[in-house]
């Protein structure tokens with residue numbers, strides 16, 4: 001094993017502490033604390049776990065959390081009406097509608113309904129367009145967390161070759177935009193990419209976000225590359241147990257990479273920490289209050 005392990009869990013805890021430290025200043029200026037509304041439709045057990053952990057960390061940061069659990073049969077009209085109410089609620093600075101939604105609901109229509117100023121996931125077309133054109137935007141939490149880890153590790157990313165594996169609106173595309181914004185030479189690879197191993201081997205930075213357990217082996221990597229593993233895949237561990245693995249084969253990749261994020265304890269905790277950071281930022285922008293800590 002030669003790679004440094006990038007401790008996302010520790011970085012995320014430090015980020016949450018900086019967010020929490022900024023809340024009293026906001027409260028003094030506005031007479032209220034930042035508020036995050038989380039909407040969960042249906043009973044998906046994995047989703048319920050994330051929502052619970054988000055709620056706990058929202059409270060720990062000194063923010064107000066508003067949880068809305070709706071039955072799986074909720075109609076699209078009722079969900080849109082809830083989004084409208086949250087858009088109009090002055091105590092709500094951030095709105096997160098947990099994905100995926102049940103199949104009878106048009107996900108794109110629900111996301112597009114969220115006020116872009118409260119879109120702390122950065123999933124609305126307005127924020128995607130603002131990010132792509134270099135305007136001030138709410139940036140999706142997972143890619144922004146990955147970028148924070150990369151800049152902490154590497155300093156300037158200018159001129160580096162970056163390969164993003166995966167082209168989702170949630171991770172791959174915004175990740176590529178952020179890396180482009182840092183002046184990387186960016187390749188977006190996906191399921192139809194030819195000679196993926198050769199593409200990945202050119203990269204100084206590899207961000208794997210496909211959702212396929214252990215799909216990137218160490219012998220695809222350029223020695224010394226920085227590897228960010230966004231995958232969170234639950235796999236069978238025998239004896240009726242399961243465990244989490246990433247999209248990168250950690251054991252072989254750690255022999256070749258310069259640095260690598262583990263799963264769990266890498267990107268996952270960053271996602272929630274950045275969600276709180278985005279809620280704090282949205283609250284300041286909406287209230288017209290300057291956020292004193294420029295590192296946020």
Ligand SMILES: Nc1nc(=O)c2c([nH]1)NC[C@@H]1CN(c3ccc(C(=O)N[C@@H](CCC(=O)O)C(=O)O)cc3)C=[N+]21
Nearest residue numbers: 050096097098099100121264265266267268269271272
């Ligand atoms: N609108 C929306 N926004 C999201 O950001 C969103 C979503 N929908 N739907 C579900 C996914 C999933 N997600 C995770 C967040 C943190 C961890 C996390 O903290 N994982 C821990 C391990 C957790 C465990 O042990 O199960 C880790 O990687 O160390 C994982 C997954 C956010 N999501």
